[in-house]
Amino acid sequence: MLGAGAGAFARGGAMVRQPIAAVAPQVSSANDGFTPLVTIDLEPSAVLQGPSGDGLEFQLSLKSRSQRPLMLRYSYELVDDRGNSRQKPAMSPLTAVSATGIHGVQLATPVGLTDGYYEARVMAAAADGTEDTLQVAERYFVVKHGAVTPLSSDEWFQMSNANQGRRL
Amino acid sequence: MRILDPRATWPAVLVAMTLLGFARQAHAFCNPETDPPIQCFVNGEEGERICGANGQYGACIVPSGPPPSNGTVSGHVAFFQNQGNFCPSSPTRSCTGATYVQSQYHTDMPIAETKVYIRRGDGVVIGAGVTDSSGNFTISWNNPSTTGDITANFIWVGEHKDGRFAVRTSSGGQWTFWTPNFTLNAGVNTNIGTWTWGNSSAPNSLANVYDGAFHMWSFGLSQSNRMNAFFTGLSIYAFDNTCPTSCASGPDNRITLDNNAAYQPQARIMHEMGHIASYKGSRDQNRRQTGDCEFYSYPSTSCVSGSGWSLTSKEWEGAAFEEAVATHLGDVSLYRAFATEPHTCLSSAECSTGSFNIETSPGTSCGTDQNRVPLNHIRYHWDNYDSVSDYTGENLSRGMWEVVDTLNAFNNGNGNRQKDEPFDTFLGIPFTDDLDGRSPIDFRENWIVWGTDSSTQLSNNCGSAGD
Numbered sequence: 001m002l003g004a005g006a007g008a009f010a011r012g013g014a015m016v017r018q019p020i021a022a023v024a025p026q027v028s029s030a031n032d033g034f035t036p037l038v039t040i041d042l043e044p045s046a047v048l049q050g051p052s053g054d055g056l057e058f059q060l061s062l063k064s065r066s067q068r069p070l071m072l073r074y075s076y077e078l079v080d081d082r083g084n085s086r087q088k089p090a091m092s093p094l095t096a097v098s099a100t101g102i103h104g105v106q107l108a109t110p111v112g113l114t115d116g117y118y119e120a121r122v123m124a125a126a127a128d129g130t131e132d133t134l135q136v137a138e139r140y141f142v143v144k145h146g147a148v149t150p151l152s153s154d155e156w157f158q159m160s161n162a163n164q165g166r167r168l
Numbered sequence: 169m170r171i172l173d174p175r176a177t178w179p180a181v182l183v184a185m186t187l188l189g190f191a192r193q194a195h196a197f198c199n200p201e202t203d204p205p206i207q208c209f210v211n212g213e214e215g216e217r218i219c220g221a222n223g224q225y226g227a228c229i230v231p232s233g234p235p236p237s238n239g240t241v242s243g244h245v246a247f248f249q250n251q252g253n254f255c256p257s258s259p260t261r262s263c264t265g266a267t268y269v270q271s272q273y274h275t276d277m278p279i280a281e282t283k284v285y286i287r288r289g290d291g292v293v294i295g296a297g298v299t300d301s302s303g304n305f306t307i308s309w310n311n312p313s314t315t316g317d318i319t320a321n322f323i324w325v326g327e328h329k330d331g332r333f334a335v336r337t338s339s340g341g342q343w344t345f346w347t348p349n350f351t352l353n354a355g356v357n358t359n360i361g362t363w364t365w366g367n368s369s370a371p372n373s374l375a376n377v378y379d380g381a382f383h384m385w386s387f388g389l390s391q392s393n394r395m396n397a398f399f400t401g402l403s404i405y406a407f408d409n410t411c412p413t414s415c416a417s418g419p420d421n422r423i424t425l426d427n428n429a430a431y432q433p434q435a436r437i438m439h440e441m442g443h444i445a446s447y448k449g450s451r452d453q454n455r456r457q458t459g460d461c462e463f464y465s466y467p468s469t470s471c472v473s474g475s476g477w478s479l480t481s482k483e484w485e486g487a488a489f490e491e492a493v494a495t496h497l498g499d500v501s502l503y504r505a506f507a508t509e510p511h512t513c514l515s516s517a518e519c520s521t522g523s524f525n526i527e528t529s530p531g532t533s534c535g536t537d538q539n540r541v542p543l544n545h546i547r548y549h550w551d552n553y554d555s556v557s558d559y560t561g562e563n564l565s566r567g568m569w570e571v572v573d574t575l576n577a578f579n580n581g582n583g584n585r586q587k588d589e590p591f592d593t594f595l596g597i598p599f600t601d602d603l604d605g606r607s608p609i610d611f612r613e614n615w616i617v618w619g620t621d622s623s624t625q626l627s628n629n630c631g632s633a634g635d
Contacts, residue, residue, distance in 0.1 A: 033414035033426075034435055034491065034542075035476035036514050040428055065478065083370035119370060123516070131480070131524075134252060134517035137428050138373060153407045153427065154337050157374060165245070165322075165347045165363035168276065 015111065016049040017057070020150065038072060038097075038126040039063045042137040044150040048111055053146035055111035058139065062103045062124055070097050070128035076107050081117035081160035086110075097126075113143045117151075117160035198223055237315050241286055241352060242306040243360040245299060245324065246276040250371035251380055253434040253502060255511075256518040265507025267387045270518065276364045278303025279375065280382050281329045289319050289349060298329035301386070309352060316354050322347045322363065326378050331400055333381045333441070335374055338408035338424075343374055373430035377406050380433030384441045388501030392569035394576060398448040404437065406430070413476065416440040416494075418447025435514035438498030439491075446493050449572030453588055463487040463590075463603055466540065479512070479524055479543040484603035485634040486590040489611070492545030493571060496553075499526060499546065500568045505555045512546060526550045527558055534630035544630040545608050551625040561624040574615045584635060585610045607634020 022043065041061040048055035064070050073094050078087035087110065097103050109120065122137045140156035142149050157163050198219035205216035208228035215230035254273045255266035263269050279299060286295035286309045297307030311318050326335035326343045335343060345365055352358050366372030381404060389395040406425045414426045414436050423444065429436040447453060461471035463486045468475075477483050477491060495512060503510035510526050513519035522528075529547050530538065538544055551558075555565040578587040582605075590605030609632045612622050626632060 033411070033429075033439055034478050034514055035413055037478075039412075065476070079370045081370070083367040085369050121370075125517070127520075131513070132520050133513070133515045135428060136431050136516045138430075139427075152338070153373075154339070154341075157343065158337075162370070162372065163343065163345045163365070163374070165345065165365050166367070167347075167360075168246070168362040168364055 014050075015055075018047045018049060020044050020046055035065050036135055037064065037066055037070070037128065037131050037133040038124060038135055039065070040122065040124050040135040040137045042107075042120070042122050042139050044139065044141070045106065047148050048108060050111040052112035054143065054148035055109045055113070056120075056141050056148045056150065057106055057108045058120060060105050060107050060122060060137075062097070062126070064097045064099070064101055064126070064128075066128040066131070067099050068128045068130070069099055069101075070126050071095065072097055072103065072124055072126035074122055074124035076120070076122050078109055079119050079121065081119070081156075081162045082164075086113070086118060109141075109148075112146070113148075115143050115145065117142050117156065117162070119156070119162075198225055237312070237318055237354045238308070238310040239352060239354055240306055240308050240357040241295065241322070241360060242304070242357055243322070244362040245279045245282075245284070245303050245305070245322075246362060246364040247279055247375035247379060248364060248366035248368065248371045249273055249275055249277040249376070249379070250366070250516075251376050251431050251433045252516040252518060253432065253513070254518055255502075255509075258521070261521055262508045265504035265510070267502055267504065268383065274368060276362075277379065279324065279365070279378065280386070282324050282378065282382075283327045283329055284322065284324045286320050286352070287323055287346075289321075294320065299324075306357070318352050318354070319349045320352050321349045322360060326374060328382065328385065332385050333402040333404055335378050335381065335404045335406055338405050340403060340405060345372075345375065371431070374406055376430050376433075377404065377425065377437055380437040381441060383433065384438040384498060384501045386501075388438070388497055388568065389441065389445055391500075391567060392445075392572055394449060394569060394572050395445055399445060402441070402444055404440075414440055416443035416447075418444060418452065431516035432514055434498050434502060434512055434519075435495075438501055439494050442494030442497035443490070445497050445572055446490060446575060449575040450578065450587060451576060453591070462601070466537075466603075469603065477542065479514075479546070480541055482537040482540050483542065485540055485607035485632060486601070486603050486605050488540050488542045488545055489607050489632075489634070491542045492549060492608075493575070495542065495546050496549035496571065497568065499550065500553060505553055505565055507554070508556060510550065510554075512543075527554065527556060529558055529562075529628045530630055531559070532627050532630075537633070538630040540604075540633040541630070545632070548608055548622070548626050548629040551629065552622050559628050562628070564620070564622060564625060566620065570615070570620070574611060574618065577614050577618055578610070585613050604634045608632040609634045 042058050045059040046057040074092045075089040077089040118141055120139050124135045140151040200219045203219045205218045208215050208217050210228050210230050213230040215228045217225040217228050220226050255263035255269045257270040280301045282299050284305050285293050288294050294311045295307045295309030297305050299305045323344050323346045365375045403422045407427045408424050409427050411424045414429050416423045423440040463484050464477050465472040465475045466484045499512050511519035512526050526547050551562050552564050580587050582588045590602050
């Protein structure tokens, strides 16, 4: 079950939290697509430094546009760039969100991951009685010599094995 | 003793040798047991002629080198299908007329009609071709710098075979989807088997976007001659949160997909391609179709930050109409005209039954401002297109191309029912934009000029707040 800091665990010793500065959003004036019932926002918020290596903390924000209360549930998992599961999907409890309300929570990867490329994935399902939606957010990071660095999607696809095909 | 003068004897010797050589080459007098081969040349290549058993020298034979380094390569490419908006397998839901159904979801589906390449180990491309609609390819390769078998790999780059669209990086660069190296056998076909991108644990979001764009083109826009003529060279930037809910820019011929856009094609890649189609149909309107934030800020006439829009929100008609057209064109690619339960929604899963069925028209008795709700305008367009009747008098069933052709028929100008009616300020005219300046009524009236009256369809979908 998910909650604050879900997924993080230290393998002994104190953990230090190094916040990551939020990136100011660039907003275009071009015409916009339509707004989801729940907007999912998943951004790296801190590097968690432990004796056995780093972990990454994410701020998950789920914002409702509905004028009615809605119910939502989300899962969180971690995979590497070859599609191997590194943290099985964990499911949140069913959560009520008030009209146009926001549900926020911090998620974290395990600390001390082996070097490699990783993808954190959150899937959030929501319904307000009239409309429902499933939203997916995928965010990326690399572990190199135990240090964690968030990646953009460009970096992820260009640097990792994510764009490598697999023979069937 | 007489000393011979060499200068006197060499000419005679040469004449004798020439005559002898001529005789050996021109006449059938050689002994295969004793006569050696004769040197000869073909196109500058040294060879030899051999005395045969018949006592004649044969043709000049130039020894062949190693086999040339070329051949063909064939195979099949696929991706793990993870897009929502499929028609669900359910005893309570009809998928008649759906072009994307649940049995295709979460399977390896073809990467269709894309450019593919064979690349040598040093990155040089030595072969190029395209996949067919089933993801199969056979292409020739040629590597002139070496001989025999070589090591190479296969790549594709997210570009449609005819250049209709290309999935790009967030800065417009080219993506590379690749395989590890394999051996290409010279002189024959090398079948590299089936390769796939992404799996159930980690779908490839870019490959899914490519497929969404292909589906939109293949099942939707390609029905229109106008789109075949003008819809080309589109760049799809993936992914970038410059537009938090994705966006399209007609003048730039570019779509920017937000970070979460990959698996909800109907409301993202297909919808945004619908905007580009609308722009092309509208003969490159002087400005973006829907313009600035104030179009989404009803009832305010100035921008309300973060106002956005949804299928059921009340909007100025300049936004409601354009968003409905863009959504409709995407819906057409997912459902045929004879579909009994076409749905539209913004989701990475299926659209739940009823949210929103576009074949359930609200009728003529509607609540306040329901005539400026995008969903009702989408239903108006659907009723013009479909061959299923859900109320008396719903008797139109017109091709999707009539949408873009009717947009094309708007006269130039910014007067009522003209092409740039909503965008007065942009044209330098000192009065404000007409926020209701393009509406289903403008569309209906221009269509009437060309002989089709869709008044019944419009009135049964709450009408329009425009004029």
